[in-house]
Amino acid sequence: MRAAVLAEYGEPLEIRDVDRPTADADGVVVETEACGVCRSDWHGWQGDWDWIGSQPPKGQILGHEPAGTVVEVGDDVETLQEGDRIAVPFTLGDGVCPECRSGHGNLCENVRALGFTPTAQGAFAEEFPVPVADHNAVKLPDGVDAVDMAGLGCRFTTAYHGLAHRADITPGDWVAVHGCGGVGLSAVHIAxxxxxxxxxxxxxxxxxxxxxxxxxxxTVNAGDVDNVPREIMGITDGGADVAVDALGVAATCRNALGCLRRHGQHVQIGLTTSDEGGDIPLPTDMMVMKEIDVAGSFGMQPTRYDEIFSMVAADKLDPGAVVSGTIGLEDVSDTLQAMTTYDTDGIPVVDSF
Incomplete structure (x- = not known):
């Protein structure tokens, strides 16, 4: 089968003919219908995240925002059968650790990151494997489009988890979203x-x-104002109730914290680049004196995807509205290169393999 393989950091992915995956006893193999190209793929392609032990090795098949159809089922799988259409979170849990058993499978103690670890080869390929499928695979509602659902593997669900579960938004609250890439636009729509x-x-x-x-x-164009937090405080009459850093660079993180009113909540979604190396100096005294709460958001529990599906059915959410267009597998490298200069919009999705 064809797959886009990480050969060298920062160099074009190699389109190779690789062996088709086989299903473990507790897993399934999925034929990929669509897979988003995420800024996290860009991080992996750049060789980032060695500082947290998550640097993908050379030879890895990237891709972690898939939707597709089950084509092979392991002997021990109970809830899936061939022909089921599924989405898959990038945080693959083991289903049995304390975090998984308590409903926090996105924080599994033995997590395997889809598309970033050799035991979880990704979905920039015609097919990909899903381990512990009864826990990790999420059945899609009837009739939904795979391209529309592709962002559920990472960006849309991470934004939803951050705003619906980690923050405490009430109607009428001001929410400032810093960075309008795929996850940022998802956060705008969800907020x-x-x-x-x-x-x-x-x-x-x-x-x-x-x-x-x-x-x-x-909206605020950060390049057109002298002080982004002050601009937001003027718009919101005192500051945002919730702020999201959807990019993970020092400027957006500090601006997000700085624009909050007293008792505000900061949600960190963006992960850092090699420029920050995992550490950003923060306005600590201001955070203390305003009693700011800080929360992270890392994926979303597969058990809570139905919340999104219910809102989609009620016409309150439309993940497809954040999709900017479709590309072929051979176009992934160009898309990753464009992300280096932030020259992509929304969620680009591979739908031709």
Whole structure:
């Protein structure tokens, strides 16, 4: 089968003919219908995250936002059969550790990151394996489009988990989203659906236009103002109730914290690049004096995907609205290269393998 393989960090992925995966006794093999190209793929392609032990090795098949059809089922799998259409979280849990058993499978003590570890080869391929499928595979509702569902593996669900579970948004709260890439635009759309009044921040007017389309009430081009937090405080009459750093660079993180009102909540979704190496200096005294709460969001528990599906059925959420277009497997490298200069919009999705 064809797959896009990481040969050298920062160099074009190699399209190779590789062996088809086989299902473990507790796993399934999935024919890939669609897979988002995520900024986390860019991080892996760059060779980032060695500082947290998550650097993908050379030879890895990337891709961690898939939707597809089950084509092989292991003997011990009980809840799936061939022909089922599924989405898969990138945080593959073992289903038995204390975190998984308590409903926090995204924080599994033995997590395998889809597309980043050799035991979890990714979905930039015609087929990919899913271990512990009864725990990790999420059946898609009838009739949904695979391209629309591709972002559920990472960006859309991470944003949803951060805003619906880790933050405490009530209708009318101001939510400032810093960075309007795929996860940031997902956060804009989700915050609006939860009743928030959204301020979107970016350096690109086209991305800010997308944010307006997805529900932002106000936008700030960070390149056009002297002080982003002060601008947001003016728009919100005192500061945002919730702020999201959807990029993971020092400027967006500090701006997100700085724009909060007293008792505000900061949600960190973006992971850092090699420039920060995992550490960003924060305005600690301000955080203390305003009693700011800080929360991280890492994927989402597969047991809670039904919350999103229910909101989709009620026409409150539309993951497909964040999808910017479709590409072929051979176009992934160019898309990753474009991410280096933030020259992509929304969620690009591979649908031709």
């Amino acid at each position: 609006d659906a939860l009743g928030g009044r959204v301020v979107a921040v970016d350096l690109d007017d086209d991305k800010l236009s997308d944010a307006t389309r997805l529900g932002a009430e106000a």
